[in-house]
Amino acid sequence: MSSYVDRREFLQLLTVAGAGLAACCTLRDEEYLQQRVEPSQAPLPGDWVVYATTCRECPAGCGLWARTRQGRAVKLEGNPAHPVNRGALCPRGQAGVQGLYNPDRVVQPLLRKEGKLQPVSWDEALFILRAVAVRAPIAAGRPQGVAWLTGEITDSDADLLEILIEAAGLRPAVNLRLTPEAPLARAAQALFNYAFVPEVHIENATMLVSVGADFLETWGSPVNQALAFTQMHAYREKIGGRAVYVGPRQSITAANCDAWVRILPGRETAALRVLLDGILEGKPDAPDLAAARSLLDAVPLAEAQKALGSVATELRALGAALAAAKAPLVLASGHGADPVPAHAFALLATHLAGGSGRTISWPAPGRPPRGSAMTNVIGLLKEVESGTVEVLLVHEANPVYLVPGALAAIDQAKFVACFTTMLDETASRADLVLPIHHSLETWGDHTASAGVIGILQPTMKALADTRPFTNLVLDLARALGGPAAEKLPWPTDREYFDARLATWHRTLGAPADLPAFAFEAKRRGVLTHDVPRPPVRLQPSAALPPWRPPETGLLAWLFPHPFLYDGRHANKPWLQEVPESTTTFVWDSWAEIHPETARAIEVGPGDAIAVRRGAADLIVRAHVTPQVVRGAIAIPLGQGHVQFGRYADGRGINALRLIDPADIGPTLPLAGLPVTLARAPAVPPPPPLIRVSGGMDQENRELARALPWADVEHTAHAEELPTFYPDHEHPEFDWSMIIDLDACIGCGACVVACYAENNVAVVGPETVAKGREMAWIRVEKYVEGEDGTRFLINLCQHCHHAPCEPVCPVHATYHTADGLNAMVYNRCVGTRYCSNNCTYKVRRFNWFDYVRDKPLPLQYNPDVTVRERGLMEKCSFCVQRIRRAREEARKEKRPVRDGEVIPACAQTCPTRAILFGNLRDPDSRVRARFNDPRAYALLDELGTRPSIRYLKKVLRAK
Numbered sequence: 001m002s003s004y005v006d007r008r009e010f011l012q013l014l015t016v017a018g019a020g021l022a023a024c025c026t027l028r029d030e031e032y033l034q035q036r037v038e039p040s041q042a043p044l045p046g047d048w049v050v051y052a053t054t055c056r057e058c059p060a061g062c063g064l065w066a067r068t069r070q071g072r073a074v075k076l077e078g079n080p081a082h083p084v085n086r087g088a089l090c091p092r093g094q095a096g097v098q099g100l101y102n103p104d105r106v107v108q109p110l111l112r113k114e115g116k117l118q119p120v121s122w123d124e125a126l127f128i129l130r131a132v133a134v135r136a137p138i139a140a141g142r143p144q145g146v147a148w149l150t151g152e153i154t155d156s157d158a159d160l161l162e163i164l165i166e167a168a169g170l171r172p173a174v175n176l177r178l179t180p181e182a183p184l185a186r187a188a189q190a191l192f193n194y195a196f197v198p199e200v201h202i203e204n205a206t207m208l209v210s211v212g213a214d215f216l217e218t219w220g221s222p223v224n225q226a227l228a229f230t231q232m233h234a235y236r237e238k239i240g241g242r243a244v245y246v247g248p249r250q251s252i253t254a255a256n257c258d259a260w261v262r263i264l265p266g267r268e269t270a271a272l273r274v275l276l277d278g279i280l281e282g283k284p285d286a287p288d289l290a291a292a293r294s295l296l297d298a299v300p301l302a303e304a305q306k307a308l309g310s311v312a313t314e315l316r317a318l319g320a321a322l323a324a325a326k327a328p329l330v331l332a333s334g335h336g337a338d339p340v341p342a343h344a345f346a347l348l349a350t351h352l353a354g355g356s357g358r359t360i361s362w363p364a365p366g367r368p369p370r371g372s373a374m375t376n377v378i379g380l381l382k383e384v385e386s387g388t389v390e391v392l393l394v395h396e397a398n399p400v401y402l403v404p405g406a407l408a409a410i411d412q413a414k415f416v417a418c419f420t421t422m423l424d425e426t427a428s429r430a431d432l433v434l435p436i437h438h439s440l441e442t443w444g445d446h447t448a449s450a451g452v453i454g455i456l457q458p459t460m461k462a463l464a465d466t467r468p469f470t471n472l473v474l475d476l477a478r479a480l481g482g483p484a485a486e487k488l489p490w491p492t493d494r495e496y497f498d499a500r501l502a503t504w505h506r507t508l509g510a511p512a513d514l515p516a517f518a519f520e521a522k523r524r525g526v527l528t529h530d531v532p533r534p535p536v537r538l539q540p541s542a543a544l545p546p547w548r549p550p551e552t553g554l555l556a557w558l559f560p561h562p563f564l565y566d567g568r569h570a571n572k573p574w575l576q577e578v579p580e581s582t583t584t585f586v587w588d589s590w591a592e593i594h595p596e597t598a599r600a601i602e603v604g605p606g607d608a609i610a611v612r613r614g615a616a617d618l619i620v621r622a623h624v625t626p627q628v629v630r631g632a633i634a635i636p637l638g639q640g641h642v643q644f645g646r647y648a649d650g651r652g653i654n655a656l657r658l659i660d661p662a663d664i665g666p667t668l669p670l671a672g673l674p675v676t677l678a679r680a681p682a683v684p685p686p687p688p689l690i691r692v693s694g695g696m697d698q699e700n701r702e703l704a705r706a707l708p709w710a711d712v713e714h715t716a717h718a719e720e721l722p723t724f725y726p727d728h729e730h731p732e733f734d735w736s737m738i739i740d741l742d743a744c745i746g747c748g749a750c751v752v753a754c755y756a757e758n759n760v761a762v763v764g765p766e767t768v769a770k771g772r773e774m775a776w777i778r779v780e781k782y783v784e785g786e787d788g789t790r791f792l793i794n795l796c797q798h799c800h801h802a803p804c805e806p807v808c809p810v811h812a813t814y815h816t817a818d819g820l821n822a823m824v825y826n827r828c829v830g831t832r833y834c835s836n837n838c839t840y841k842v843r844r845f846n847w848f849d850y851v852r853d854k855p856l857p858l859q860y861n862p863d864v865t866v867r868e869r870g871l872m873e874k875c876s877f878c879v880q881r882i883r884r885a886r887e888e889a890r891k892e893k894r895p896v897r898d899g900e901v902i903p904a905c906a907q908t909c910p911t912r913a914i915l916f917g918n919l920r921d922p923d924s925r926v927r928a929r930f931n932d933p934r935a936y937a938l939l940d941e942l943g944t945r946p947s948i949r950y951l952k953k954v955l956r957a958k
Contacts, residue, residue, distance in 0.1 A: 011159055014503045015487045045070070046862075052079055052525025054446050054454035056152060056439035057092040057099075058565060059177070059370060060084065060221035061448035063525050064093070066440060066459035072858050073097055073440050073459045075756055077907055078223070081524045084448045085223040088910040091563050091575060093223075094752040098572040099421065099438060100463065103853040104645035106423050106435035107464035117423075117433060122467070128432055129472075130479040133391045133417050138168065138480070145390040147380055148173035151397030152568070154456060156444035156500060160473050160488065161395075167483040171389075174380045176397045178566035178637075179219075180371025183334050183666045187344035188362075190544060191295070191351075192536040196366030198347065199449060200329060202228035205359045207325035208243040209275065209318060211346065212268050212333035212671065214253040216745050218560040219333060221448070226745060226910035229256070234743045234911070235934075235954040240709065242325075242956060244318060246271050247333075248557045248671070249592060249634040250627035252581055255781075255789035256745045258956040261314055262629040265557040266550040266672015268336045270304035272345035274312050275330065277301055278319020279353050286323075286352040288538035295348060298341060299547045307550050322353045329359035335558075335670040337663065341544050351538065361533040363450030373666045374403075381409035394418045395469065396436075400425040401567055401641065401654065403668075405661035419469055422571065428643040435466040442468050443497035445527075453504065453527040463855065468493040551674045554597070556611070557634040558655045558670040563748070564638025567654070571645035573762040574755050580636070581746040581779050581791065583623060584693035587765035588686075589652025590623040592634040593677070598624045601677050606689055608680035611635070613673060616657045619680050621689045627783070633675060646853070652686075690769045696783045704741060704782045704790035705936060706953040715933040723943045725801045734819035734919040735877055735901075738929045739793050740951040743913035746779050746791030750905035750914065757878060757904035759864050761850035774844045776875040777905055790953055793914070795905075796821060796842045796875035797938060797946030804834035804843065812872070819919070819947055820877055830870035839944055843874045877916070878903035898924040919947075 048067050055062045055076070063082025067075040076096050080087035099105075109125035110117040137145040148161060150173055161173055181197055188194040202208060202215070202225055215225040232241035233256075245254035246261040254260045263271050276296060280286060305312040322328040330353070332346035350360050381399065383389040385408060392413050399406035401424065410416060410429050418427040419434050427433050441463070444456035470493035477488035490496040498518070504510075505517045508529050512520065521527050560566055563575040570576070576587050583590065591609060603609055605624045610617060611633065620635065628634050640654025656668070663669050698704065707715060754760060754777045761774045777795040784790065798821045804813050805821070812827035813834050835843040849869045860866060863880040867873045882901050889896045898917055906914035917926030929935065934951040937944075 010503060010507060011163065013507060014159070014499060015163060051457060051459040052081070052455065052523065053440065053459055054456045054525065055089070055093045055096060056154065056446070056456075057096050057569070058218070059152065060223065061446045061454050062089060062093060062221075062223050063454055064089070064096075068459055069862055071460055073100060074859060074861055075904075079525050082448075082454065082526045083452055083528060084221060085910075086227060087907070088223050088227060088912070089749060089753070089908045090223050090747065090910060091578065091749050091752040092565065092569055094749060094756055094908060095569065095572045095574045096440065097756065097859045098574055098856070100440050101855045101859050102422070102571060102645065103856060104423065104571060105421055105464065106427070106433060107466065108435060110433040112431045117428070122465070125432060125434060126475060129417060129434065130476065132415060133393065133432070134168075134476055134480060137390050142390065143169040144171050145388070146170050146393065147384070147389045147391070148393045148395065149377070149380060149397050149399065150175050150395040151177070153395060154439075154444040154446045156446070156456075156497065157469055157473070160470060160496065163487050164473055164477055164484055167477070167487045168480055174372045174376050175370060176377050176399060176402065177371035178402065178560060178668065179334065180373060180667060181369035182371055182373045183339035184343045185369035186666070187340050187347060190340070191344055191347055191538055191542050192362065193539055194362055194366075194536060196363065196450075197369050199361050199363060199366070200331065201359050201361060202329065203231040204327050205232050205329040205355070206239070206241045206327045207322055208232070208241065208329045208331070209246065209322060210244070210253060210257070210331045211246045211271050211275075211342070212335060213331040214251045214333070214559065215331060216253040216256060216747065217251060217562045218565055219331075223910045226747065229745070230743050230911040234740070235709070235712065236740060236743065240956070246315070248629045248632045249559070250582065250789065251559065252562060252746055255582065255791070261311060261318065263308060263311055264550070264629060264672070265555045265632050266336050267307055268332060268671065269299060269338050269342045269345060269547060270307040270550065271315055272330070272332060272342060272349060273299040273301060273304040274308060274315040275319040275322070276345060276349050276352070278316040279323045279349055281316070282320040282323025283352060283354070288351070291538045291540050291542055292348060292352055295344070295542055295544060298544045303549060319349070322349065325353065327358050328353035328355045330355075333671075334667060336550075336672050337665060337669045338545070338547055339665070339667045341547055344544050348538075357533075357535050362536050363531045363533050365531070366450045367447050374664050374668055375666060377403060378405075378661065378664055381406050385409040385412045387414060390414045392416045394420070394426060394430070396420055398424045398426045398567070400429065401644075402656065404656060404659045404664070419472060421466075422644065425641065425643045434472060435464065436469045436472070437462055437466050441466070442470070443493045444470070445497070445500060451529050451531040455521055455525050455527070457522055470496055550672050553674045554677060555632050556613070556658055556673040556675045557632055558637055558658065558673070559634060561636040561638035564636075567638045567641065567644075570638055570641055570648035570651065573647045574752050576647055576651070577762050577768065577773065578748050578751045578755070578775070579692040579779070581748050581781060582627070584691050584781065585623070586690050586692060586768055587651060588689055589620055589636060589639040589655070590689055591620045592623045592625055592628040594628055594630045594632070595624055595626060596630050597633070597677070598622060601679060603677075603679060608685035610678050610680050611658065611675050612678070613658045613675045614660050618653045618655065618657060619683065619686055620653050621686055623689070633677065688769070690765055692768065692773060692778070693780065696781055698782045698784075701939070703938065704780070704792040704953065705950070706741075706790060706955050707934070708955050712933060712954060718936055718940070720937075720945065721940065721943055723801060723945070725943075728800055728815055728819070730817060730819045730920055732920060733817075733896075734947070735798070735882065736819065736917065736919040736926050736930065736947045736949070737877070737906075738915040738926055738935070738949050738951065740913045740915075741790065741792065741953040742934075742951060743911045744791050744793060745911055746781065747910060748779055749908045749910055750793060751775055751777055751779060753904040753908040754875070756859070757861055757864070758876070759860050759866050761846070761867070762852075763850055767847070772845075772847055774846075774873070776842070776844065776873070792950075794840060794842060795948075797840055797944065797948050798877060800945035800947065801943060803837040803839055803944060807833040807837045809833070818882070820879060822879070823872065823874060823876065825865055825867060825871050825873070828871045830872065832872065834872060839939055839942055843872055846871050846873065
């Protein structure tokens with residue numbers, strides 16, 4: 001596919017001819033609702049059925065495979081056919097089923113009567129919506145009195161809403177996001193007259209500098225960027241690109257870069273200004289130099305250097321290195337008070353250093369920016385509070401939690417209707433709540449990047465009495481009549497989706513007939529087409545908003561939680577209980593402060609401190625660590641809910657309360673907020689922090705090993721130590737695993753995937769605090785020196801000479817002919833001898849029968865036994881997947897192919913750090929890597945002969 005139209009032209013074609021095209025061609029199957037990845041006309045009971053769809057847990061839009069059993073979605077995995085994530089998935093994507101089966105989901109319409117939300121029928125709810133919310137203001141000649149505020153929304157629903165708004169004469173919708181792309185697009189427009197979102201290509205970079213952008217966690221498209229980062233940085237790719245992080249704390253991104261340059265929060269633009277000075281010094285003949293110098297005048301160099309202090313020299317040298325790099329790339333988070341200059345300087349630095357067209361591209365047309373400027377959100381809320389906006393229609397947005405000052409506006413609103421899946425802080429104050437389908441129950445499409453359109457389709461029948469958001473918009477259009485009904489003629493979401501497919505078929509010039517095109521699109525889950533990427537020129541008249549010198553004093557850095565993001569995932573127990581990789585805290589908020597800062601206020605690790613700014617006074621526990629810059633305090637977002645669900649309410653603090661509404665500009669200022677700290681006053685302190693890690697010091701045990709890049713080729717493979725134990729025989733299979741510590745970024749996706757695949761119990765904060773967590777796999781962090789960090793994935797090593805086996809009095813744990821350390825659950829009597837004797841401390845004991853609130857048990861994998869009280873459990877190398885692959889090979893009378901068995905942890909890993917296979921197969925990739933010079937066994941001196949080999953991390957120059 002090579003032809004392409006922009007979004008506006010697509011919408012015109014859709015409204016003019018889309019319904020007709022859909023009516024002329026039957027795109028649906030008579031027998032089945034949608035196309036499967038693995039078509040089967042008669043799936044047998046017990047067979048998995050896989051559907052391709054698109055993840056909506058964050059803005060990235062990765063491709064999904066939803067594995068279903070007996071009509072219910074059980075396990076989510078990355079879609080290998082999707083070019084954005086290529087089969088990988090992050091922790092948030094893995095936990096998507098916990099939003100589908102969440103016990104606190106809204107399951108029926110609610111209407112406020114006598115001050116309380118009470119259940120009503122859909123007929124009554126829709127009558128109120130049509131009459132009160134829409135028709136009354138329009139009939140009175142006040143269509144501008146109706147406003148839409150949206151949150152995470154698919155492109156198909158956003159387009160439908162835009163058609164309705166234009167046809168009915170309503171005000172444009174405002175899209176609320178924690179980090180909108182509007183400032184980035186505004187910077188690209190100012191510099192290069194480019195109206196879309198530029199695309200970064202980390203995989204092409206030879207030198208990457210990130211100024212506050214945590215691209216391995218929540219910035220941009222993390223899974224795609226993790227894959228790309230591995231391509232440019234991991235030793236196995238033999239490229240050896242260099243990566244440097246500039247920021248106030250050692251995040252996962254900073255920990256995986258070769259160097260961490262410490263700057264105070266809010267100094268992002270100043271750092272980029274000095275970086276640019278170093279680039280210009282190294283490239284005096286850079287293109288567009290005259291226009292660039294006029295832009296740099298917006299931030300005086302002397303003032304930038306003063307704000308940075310002694311680190312300015314280091315940043316200037318970093319700029320000179322960028323100028324000398326073959327393929328440079330500079331990223332900025334835009335979290336400070338001046339996001340447009342920050343993004344502009346990052347784009348300019350990449351362009352002047354020579355990365356434009358290689359590490360950053362400009363698709364034409366590209367993907368439009370998502371998220372309205374926060375000033376637009378604040379303006380809308382003020383109009384709601386004043387009564388200018390009479391009716392506020394909210395779709396999957398939570399302004400009361402996310403936007404400082406929004407509570408007063410929502411409470412003063414004349415009428416608020418929420419289209420939502422959860423009764424959050426905003427929906428609980430609404431006048432009408434309309435429950436909508438989860439993304440795994442709906443039709444739609446969403447553009448992940450230029451030329452990549454992800455398909456959404458139902459993976460199961462709707463679980464409750466909910467309705468597609470598309471159907472509710474179409475119902476409103478019919479109620480309004482006139483132009484709205486004419487431009488939105490589709491009866492249901494399925495007909496609208498078919499019309500969009502027909503329009504895509506027409507505009508993309510696909511060679512197949514429409515039914516074949518539609519079938520293939522739904523089977524693959526993605527449409528791809530080529531988009532031209534012409535070069536750009538710096539505008540001679542480019543200008544930027546004025547720069548505000550950063551604040552001084554103690555400064556706060558508010559960062560999105562790697563799992564909870566902006567708070568939308570706080571009611572998912574998997575994401576609460578999986579330890580955050582840099583601190584290993586669970587179920588709570590914390591405040592990271594430097595030891596010098598802690599000494600100044602006489603605070604020790606775990607003490608309660610008061611963080612104050614204006615009227616905000618937050619009490620939080622201190623995490624004293626050198627991995628945050630002196631003079632700063634770092635607090636994660638995502639906690640502090642008061643009305644969101646049983647797993648979220650009352651957990652931690654909402655750090656967004658530190659933001660004053662007067663501070664808000666194009667974005668929420670998350671960096672550089674001046675605060676004061678003190679020991680907490682004499683009030684009931686928050687509960688102690690719950691930390692899973694026993695410590696981050698290896699105690700000279702060489703657990704997470706590393707070696708310099710120059711020494712890899714000169715390192716010999718370590719031979720196994722001799723043993724007097726007889727070896728086991730493995731005639732056909734010896735299942736083994738390789739974990740590349742140089743590729744592993746510590747993201748935790750493997751941990752959540754294991755929870756999902758193996759029905760691992762969530763035990764809650766009180767039980768975790770006693771050291772009784774149940775995770776079968778864990779991410780361990782070890783700190784070497786001041787800021788050197790290594791991550792280690794620890795799980796059952798499936799030892800050939802396992803210490804756990806001989807001490808079991810009932811032979812519940814034993815060594816199989818396949819090389820696995822197996823557990824027979826119905827033999828286990830719970831003596832826990834095996835756990836005491838385990839060298840690696842990876843066996844878990846069920847102290848209780850852990851009860852899952854309904855309907856969460858529907859997410860259970862039926863291939864895996866749910867363990868009961870008194871039983872021991874541990875990693876099984878996903879033995880159910882091994883058994884299924886062997887059965888398939890036996891039926892087809894062939895051997896099991898290399899790569900056919902992929903455990904859940906390896907399947908989801910965004911960096912492909914985990915490799916699994918049969919050591920008895922001489923051609924397997926695992927066999928080849930077992931003798932790698934970097935390979936070693938964990939605690940090999942003990943003679944346990946593990947089936948797992950780790951590949952040492954490779955250290956680059958700082």
